[in-house]
Amino acid sequence: MEKSREEEGAPAAVYDRMGIGYKEVRRPDPRLGALIRQALGGARSVVNVGAGTGSYEPQDAEVTAVDPSRVMLDQHPGPRKVKAGAEELPFADGAFDAAMAVLTVHHWPDLRRGLGELRRVSRRQVVFTWDPEHRPELWLVEEYLPEIRALDKSRFTPLAEVVEAMDAHTVLPFPIPHDFTDGLQTAYWRRPEFYLDPVVRAASSTFATLPASVVEPAMERLRADLASGAWRRRHAHLLEQESVDYGYRLVVAGEA
Numbered sequence: 001m002e003k004s005r006e007e008e009g010a011p012a013a014v015y016d017r018m019g020i021g022y023k024e025v026r027r028p029d030p031r032l033g034a035l036i037r038q039a040l041g042g043a044r045s046v047v048n049v050g051a052g053t054g055s056y057e058p059q060d061a062e063v064t065a066v067d068p069s070r071v072m073l074d075q076h077p078g079p080r081k082v083k084a085g086a087e088e089l090p091f092a093d094g095a096f097d098a099a100m101a102v103l104t105v106h107h108w109p110d111l112r113r114g115l116g117e118l119r120r121v122s123r124r125q126v127v128f129t130w131d132p133e134h135r136p137e138l139w140l141v142e143e144y145l146p147e148i149r150a151l152d153k154s155r156f157t158p159l160a161e162v163v164e165a166m167d168a169h170t171v172l173p174f175p176i177p178h179d180f181t182d183g184l185q186t187a188y189w190r191r192p193e194f195y196l197d198p199v200v201r202a203a204s205s206t207f208a209t210l211p212a213s214v215v216e217p218a219m220e221r222l223r224a225d226l227a228s229g230a231w232r233r234r235h236a237h238l239l240e241q242e243s244v245d246y247g248y249r250l251v252v253a254g255e256a
């Protein structure tokens with residue numbers, strides 16, 4: 001029998017599996033929230049595509065949340081929720097003042113089509129994503145889990161292509177603060193012990209996708225390096241920094 005996309009481990013199915021517990025670890029960060037709100041430019045109606053649990057939605061707008069994962073949508077607090085993928089948005093042309101898509105475009109099977117849909121249904125588009133070609137890489141990738149590099153490269157589209165597909169006019173860097181509250185993969189660059197927590201790891205789709213046989217030995221090496229002081233000796237320069245640019249970008253297109 002032919003397998004459905006969800007049975008094959010399509011992104012929505014990954015989130016149906018890992019979505020439980022997501023909300024506790026992935027707490028919206030107020031600094032990123034302020035940047036996104038500013039980019040939305042006072043939009044009254046907003047469609048949040050790949051909305052998940054509703055992080056970063058403006059409180060003063062009418063927001064419609066779209067996500068293909070039922071587990072994620074069930075955790076979304078808003079009244080307007082639609083189960084759909086970005087590639088086929090069930091809305092009329094120009095239905096919204098703005099569309100937002102935060103840390104989701106790398107999951108879309110057809111990025112160009114999804115971004116085309118954002119442009120079709122809204123007058124302004126705000127996308128927060130990560131550039132796989134950006135350097136420096138997180139020490140976790142370089143020293144413990146180089147397997148993440150290939151996985152992320154296969155999922156994330158280079159920033160230049162996203163900018164071109166959106167016909168974007170603005171690209172803003174977002175250096176990750178040392179106390180960033182939204183537990184994405186690089187959030188703990190200055191708090192290495194957090195990566196040892198399986199609950200924290202389960203809220204990152206990268207960790208959730210890699211097999212335990214790869215992740216666990218790497219985490220044992222990190223545990224040993226933290227206990228011996230080797231990690232701190234190698235990364236003394238990081239401990240003095242407030243934020244690091246790891247390649248996260250806010251991309252804005254459409255009407256001002």
Ligand SMILES: C[S@@+](CC[C@H](N)C(=O)[O-])C[C@H]1O[C@@H](n2cnc3c(N)ncnc32)[C@H](O)[C@@H]1O
Pocket residue numbers: 011012015026049050051052053054055056066067068069072084085086087101102103104107108109
């Ligand atoms: C890392 S979460 C981000 C959720 C939310 N935007 C946030 O910032 O917390 C990625 C979301 O993308 C959703 N997603 C996966 N495939 C998608 C698709 N084809 N179209 C739209 N959303 C998708 C997942 O279900 C998940 O909720």
